[in-house]
Amino acid sequence: xxxxxxxxxxxxxxxxxxxxxxxxxxxxxxxxxxxxxxxxxxxxxxxxxxxxxxxxxxxxxxxxxxxxxxxxxxxxxxxxxxxxxxxxxxxxxxxxxxxxxxxxxxxxxxxxxxxxxxxxxxxxxxxxxxxxxxxxxxxxxxxxxxxxxxxxxxxxxxxxxxxxxx
Amino acid sequence: xxxxxxxxxxxxxxxxxxxxxxxxxxxxxxxxxxxxxxxxxxxxxxxxxxxxxxxxxxxxxxxxxxxxxxxxxxxxxxxxxxxxxxxxxxxxxxxxxxxxxxxxxxxxxxxxxxxxxxxxxxxxxxxxxxxxxxxxxxxxxxxxxxxxxxxxxxxxxxxxxxxxxxxxxxxxxxxxxxxxxxxxxxxxxxxxxxxxxxxxxxxxxxxxxxxxxxxxxxxxxxxxxxxxxxxxxxxxxxxxxxxxxxxxxxxxxxxxxxxxxxxxxxxxxxxxxxxxxxxxxxxxxxxxxxxxxxxxxxxxxxxxxxxxxxxxxxxxxxxxxxxxxxxxxxxxxxxxxxxxxxxxxxxxxxxxxxxxxxx
Numbered sequence: 001x002x003x004x005x006x007x008x009x010x011x012x013x014x015x016x017x018x019x020x021x022x023x024x025x026x027x028x029x030x031x032x033x034x035x036x037x038x039x040x041x042x043x044x045x046x047x048x049x050x051x052x053x054x055x056x057x058x059x060x061x062x063x064x065x066x067x068x069x070x071x072x073x074x075x076x077x078x079x080x081x082x083x084x085x086x087x088x089x090x091x092x093x094x095x096x097x098x099x100x101x102x103x104x105x106x107x108x109x110x111x112x113x114x115x116x117x118x119x120x121x122x123x124x125x126x127x128x129x130x131x132x133x134x135x136x137x138x139x140x141x142x143x144x145x146x147x148x149x150x151x152x153x154x155x156x157x158x159x160x161x162x163x164x165x166x
Numbered sequence: 167x168x169x170x171x172x173x174x175x176x177x178x179x180x181x182x183x184x185x186x187x188x189x190x191x192x193x194x195x196x197x198x199x200x201x202x203x204x205x206x207x208x209x210x211x212x213x214x215x216x217x218x219x220x221x222x223x224x225x226x227x228x229x230x231x232x233x234x235x236x237x238x239x240x241x242x243x244x245x246x247x248x249x250x251x252x253x254x255x256x257x258x259x260x261x262x263x264x265x266x267x268x269x270x271x272x273x274x275x276x277x278x279x280x281x282x283x284x285x286x287x288x289x290x291x292x293x294x295x296x297x298x299x300x301x302x303x304x305x306x307x308x309x310x311x312x313x314x315x316x317x318x319x320x321x322x323x324x325x326x327x328x329x330x331x332x333x334x335x336x337x338x339x340x341x342x343x344x345x346x347x348x349x350x351x352x353x354x355x356x357x358x359x360x361x362x363x364x365x366x367x368x369x370x371x372x373x374x375x376x377x378x379x380x381x382x383x384x385x386x387x388x389x390x391x392x393x394x395x396x397x398x399x400x401x402x403x404x405x406x407x408x409x410x411x412x413x414x415x416x417x418x419x420x421x422x423x424x425x426x427x428x429x430x431x432x433x434x435x436x437x438x439x440x441x442x443x444x445x446x447x448x449x450x451x452x453x454x455x456x457x458x459x460x461x462x463x464x465x466x467x468x469x470x471x472x473x474x475x476x477x478x479x480x481x482x483x484x485x486x487x488x489x490x491x492x493x494x495x496x497x498x499x500x501x502x503x504x505x506x507x508x509x510x511x512x513x514x515x516x517x518x519x520x521x522x523x524x525x
């Protein structure tokens with residue numbers, strides 16, 4: 001079905017309207033719908049990520065602030081590069097977040113308005129995984145890092161645990 | 167078909183009973199948590215062997231959980247395309263997991279464990295997608311079930327977690343909490359009164375988004391919208407759920423007001439639309455899926471406005487699922503395409519409505 005407005009692109013949005021007591025249905029493509037002020041989920045969801053990925057390609061803003069100079073630098077663990085990320089929109093492994101943290105912090109701020117997680121903490125990770133419980137020295141290191149990264153919720157949690165151990 | 171959908175407890179569709187809060191307007195509530203296993207490559211870069219390792223670990227962890235200890239393990243990668251489509255139509259697995267996208271194959275190790283309203287998709291875009299689906303508007307209840315499962319699974323698996331970025335996901339749009347909550351809501355009143363664009367625009371301005379019947383990438387049909395949180399990082403799980411909950415409550419109010427306006431200002435047009443929809447559904451001999459969804463929307467509005475009293479919301483919900491292609495194929499016992507499919511859909515719809523009216 002073609003868009004009623006431009007008569008070119010396929011209609012993606014179907015709006016039913018009452019005009020002078022008669023019901024009419026308007027079929028619009030995403031672009032014409034957006035022009036009329038109807039936003040689709042697809043356009044809302046796509047733009048921040050695709051805009052960012054496009055700006056990475058042009059070597060704009062984000063990449064200039066990053067410690068990683070070019071988009072061919074590889075993640076040590078999976079071999080993924082920023083170029084791969086730009087092409088697929090997906091990272092290769094959890095370590096990519098550490099390798100490309102400069103770029104990703106900027107992207108996460110654009111996508112979410114923040115880069116600092118304030119939700120539930122994963123206690124297995126906080127306490128050092130499934131191995132032995134961390135010593136007080138390690139906890140103090142974690143506390144220092146948490147304060148440096150302004151993760152105050154984690155810092156408060158670690159402070160309480162250190163107090164118990166003291 | 168080799169796969170027996172009856173193996174899935176409740177068929178995975180207990181939510182169809184419309185027993186949940188605001189079941190007339192809100193069909194279902196889904197909450198999912200995206201998790202990955204530390205040290206493993208995400209599925210976009212993983213090998214079939216990597217996926218196998220992930221699947222074994224997740225299955226072991228599931229067996230140690232209360233919710234999934236006896237859940238059937240369904241190997242999506244061992245199913246035929248029509249069987250995968252069937253599970254997708256039931257909202258049990260995502261489009262990504264089916265591997266039915268134009269350019270995609272089913273991923274090795276793709277699997278589903280499900281029991282009642284909770285389940286876990288394995289080797290989806292993320293290694294683990296914990297999910298809970300409830301009838302009606304039930305965000306708190308859905309998250310409560312999921313939180314328990316997350317804690318149990320997290321105790322068995324080493325989830326990838328970063329002090330600053332939270333839970334790490336393949337796509338940065340899911341990082342942080344990994345939480346996506348969505349409410350499947352029917353908004354014919356707002357569509358008919360032309361208020362829907364304003365409402366949807368308002369939602370996008372407060373960090374929410376909308377999708378179609380099948381979530382990401384799907385089009386809106388039959389005035390069914392999935393409203394969900396856009397962001398997952400920088401807010402706590404409770405804040406995300408409360409915010410979505412508050413906004414959905416407002417949307418329900420707007421929808422009720424719009425229905426009131428329809429009845430007050432255009433009672434004849436509204437009743438005509440409703441009864442025409444009912445008549446077509448009941449007597450048509452050939453129905454496309456899109457037409458069926460649009461007619462179902464009209465009848466559902468009629469039930470909500472108390473214009474139609476001999477059809478239950480449960481029957482309308484059931485039609486939403488069982489009038490889909492893979493479900494009709496199961497009913498017919500063979501794969502069918504158009505025009506047979508449209509005929510089979512009309513026959514099934516007619517029988518179901520007649521049975522309900524006779525009750």
